[in-house]
Amino acid sequence: MNGSPISYSDKKYKVLGTRPIRHDGTDKVTGRAIYTNDVHFPDMVHGKILRSPHAHAKILSIDTSAAQALDGVLAVITGEDWPHLKDKIAHLGEGAVNLADLSENCMAIDKALYKGHAIAAVAARNVHIAEEALSLIKVEYETLPSVLWVQDAMQDDAPILHEDLRTDYMGAKGDKPTNIATHLQFEQGDVEAALASADVVIEREFKTATVHQGYIEPHNSIALWNEDGKLKIWTSTQGSFTCRQQVAELLQIPLSRVTVTPCEIGGGFGGKIAVYLEPVAALLSRKCGRPVKMVMQRDEVLEATGPTPGSYMKIKIGATKEGKLVAGDAYLAYDAGAYPGGVIGPGCMCVFSCVELPNARVHGYDVCLNKPKTQAYRAPGATQAAFAFESVMNELADTLCICPLELRLKNAAKEGTRRVDGPIYPRVGLIECLEAAKNSDHWNTPLEGKHRGRGIAAGFWFNIGLKSSVSATVNSDGTVNLLEGSTDIGGTRTSIAMQLAETLGIAAEDVHPKVVDTDSVGYTDVTGGSRTTFATGLAAYEVGLDLRKQLCQRAATLWECDVEDVRFDSGTFVGCDNKKITFRELAEQLPEIGEPVVGRASISKDVSTNGFGVHICDVEVDPETGKVRVLRYTAIQDAGKAIHPSYVEGQLQGGAVQGIGWALNEEYFYRDDATMANASLLDYRMPTCYDLPMIDTIIVEVPNPDHPYGVRGVGETPIVPPPAAVQSAIYHACGARMFKLPMSPPKLWKAISQLS
């Protein structure tokens, strides 16, 4: 059931909170929107990548001569064609990357570190010839032992991926080769003493499988390295500027020689921030002098882009018999994949983020193993941690016979709560979300029937700020063109345009937003980190203020009065003697009164604000097969201010369903030879609409003090609570407590059969 948001503010808006049709909608429902793969250039050729069949192998030699000789092949490249880079860290918004690793991930130099690792690439007249050419490349490998599970990779005798890797522990380096790239630690209070004083202590271990973002559009890019030395790229990316930066650094060319045009993007969820194809297509294009298009096949997407970590976690919490938490101790080991730099950091920051916990300790490990380099996936690192922590919370509630919702209310993080990694919360909305859950129709409808159960869980994620730029011009018909650098994955053209419209007192439809290339707007960070509606929206608000100021000036010119005498009042300019002119009327006169009106705004925010959600899930378990059916689901979240409620609901629903998939079915399933057995969308089983009920939503609005309209980003939090909510629902349905994701039929069936 999706009603009006529950608002904790008395501000009234004209545009915000309404549900206009998105600006790019018609193009998308008619098939006219241009995604990268829809772009075609004269003389364009097609690139393909040869990938390692082994999970860990030395590359002894590569012979490309037969491929080169094939009719229709225009260029072949290998790791030899790449500039050799030194270690250098680049910040990409959601996480940092070592450029040397990124380069090797785009194409291996002397060692393949996972099945699917790129070894060589060809460009040919069409994809069929390119595929034929790949089969003609001869590579000699010496296979090495491989390691696929995080705890195995941490052992002293594990196969080592990088001989020069040393553990970084609080800034100090270890002294022997290892796969443990980083050991993090956060601590506050006295954990041991508090645990000793607790009435109940629960300690549990959890494991989660590697999962993929599963965006429907595969990675695809086109590059043209022109004869003038300029490189143009059209691509599917979450951040055109970070793409430009990565390509320029990897290919060692000046930033200003690279133009990235972000095409429409068919999903990302964190997986389209790092580059894979762009630099490969660029090098092929330089070699053959023609535009090169590359499109991954689905098995390449699964095997060779960045899924999100599998993990091993151990959580211990202590509480009084009244259910007040006194201490928490967490051990998190996340798989980084083939190169260091996974999402362990945010995992550690999020594990205790929903509760007030005076005594807490978190150890986190970032561990390399022979799988693709892991990447961000919607609230990166938080879902795993929440699965573990929230499951233990539910077990505590069951042990103490306290309602799990009351247990959470009793311990909820609120304004002033210090998170274990340091920050102190400003005004946040977790308690309001829990109250909304408590008052919801779902929570108050008893669940009847055999093998049915209900579960609940909370979740947390940040909104990062970072940098955004926009510019805007006023048209003489009273509309405004808005240029922005934030790629639009889920309808942010509209949520950003609405904030400008509100600021100018005009209709959402009268703002024409456009996502432009890296030459045409100021630097803008990635669409990620739940920052776009929040941070680029803030830039849109500020460009609105800029335009308002300039238009007051023009009104003053028109009325021949002082600019101080003109003020802006919701869409109308008011001068002395109560002279009035609407935005549109003034715009119509602009061509006569001076230069065109162009506004600009750029922001750089280090604030990171906070989003909380609570999910309720009802399931039915078939004890004969272990199959779980979701009967009813409600996602509740604090949106600060829901700019476009339909798209906020859509984020809650989409995130919840990804989380349900993660909970029940999705996993990278490996064969004994360390190759993935389910590298297709048939076997990597994401939820279909037949697997699901409607997903009800309740939007709570506790204004974010760091945003003029109170906005909080909403994109990521909704994937955090589902696995724990589903886990608890399964327990109440059949008595089996699952500590491993996914809780797929064979595993649940086994757990159920061991009960009796």
Place this chain on the structure above:
Amino acid sequence: MPGKAPAKMAISTTINGQNYDFLCEPRQSLLEVLRDSLQLTGAKEGCNNGNCGACTVLLDGEPVNSCIVLAVEVQGRELTTIEGIANRGELHPIQQCFLEGAALQCGICTPGFIVAAKALLDKKPNPSEEEIRFALAGNLCRCTGYDKIVRSVQAASERIQAGSTPKQNPQPNQTNQQQAQQQQ
């Protein structure tokens, strides 16, 4: 295995009511020919494997995954692609309801869903929620969680049955029970 490219074949077909004649290799999929040779890029490539439904088109009125149909199979047959769903400048009710119901986020799955939904509503103008979910189970969407897609198809079904396309909003606040009751 590498060798000489196979000889091209001449194919005649009807696409969105127009006659098309094209040459293609026997190994080329219908999706490849639609997108690369005929520049009908509305059908999307999501998996190239018959698993995601992004490339759905109608072949003699039946929804098919064009990535696993060979182009040579369409000889003499009739195709409808997303480009042929709107009627001379006017959106089909399904398209209109997808817009109003916010049934898309990234939009890559949208053409496939609309074509598949049309195939369903052409045959069964008043499907149940279960029937809608079943008919669309071959189309993956990773962004929306399907809720708004299913509701938009329900809204389109109502509109088509009412025989007009009034410009009112679909009720985003309805539960499925309420909607089901209204349909009874």
